Each structure stands twice: as structure tokens, then as C-alpha cells.
Amino acid sequence: MKAQKPRRRRKVMRQKNCRLCENKIFNIDFKDVELLRRFQTEGGKILPRRITGNCFKHQKLLAIAVKRARILALVL
């Protein structure tokens, strides 16, 4: 008989609503490096929506802002 692996339930901090909506940020400035960094990993990747809890609209805006900031080498 094979011992069953105990299934680990990953505890995911679920943020229901988008932080940007809460703070009423509707235009994300690519010069706002601090804001952009909050939604990136240490390596400079953009965090996926399921982790940040951003809404579609903001995630899209954020991705654009991050990409612009990358061109100007403001973020990784």
C-alpha cells in the first residue's frame, strides 16, 4: 500500500479587491517607481493578478507602466 501524501493546502492571502481601486489610482504613472515595485518580484517580474488581487483594468495599466519604466530603466 502506498502511503498517501498529505495534501497541503496552500494558504493564499486572498485580497478580494484591487488595491489600486481602493486608493482610487486611475492613471498609473510609469515614473511612480515605488508603486510599480510593489507589484513586482525582486527579480523585476510583474506579479500575476491572482497574487496581487488587482482587477483586470489595473493589471493591464500596470503592465504597460512597468514596460515603459523598463525602457527608461527605472525598474528592472
Ligand SMILES: [Zn+2]
Ligand atoms: Zn482596480
